[in-house]
Amino acid sequence: MPFRDNIIRVQAPAHKTERSLKFCIDFLLPVGTPVVAACSGTVIACQDRYKRSYKDPKFAVRRNFVVINHNNGESSVYVHLRYRSIRVKKGQKVKQGQVIALSGRVGFATYPHLHFGVYRGEYQKGGVSVQIAFNKEIGPERPLHLAEALGKYL
């Protein structure tokens, strides 16, 4: 899991249609929830320079994120992180469960959430979005409007 407590798993329509996001999952999380490395590995990219959220997908690049390379040829990505919350650096080794940042709603995010994806190969270098196997049960997917409504209170 990319964090300690599973809140609500959200259905994001873009994930179904966009091949590069196909198996990514959005978790509705209160801003400031610790985000942890889902598996051990090495941080290969970080971006922590944006502060706000946007309703227009054209600002999707204005996001804060961490990418971790794992030893099995896969990488994981954690997106929409809170400004100045990233606690790791490129090249740093991280252990499974280690806090890497805090969740936020930065970038193209109409509600506070963590966008989490696993890629075969390197994310940003032709990696392919793959189905994520969790070691504990995760709740059913909920519709986006629920996340947007609840997001006001998070």
Ligand SMILES: [Zn+2]
């Ligand atoms: Zn997402």
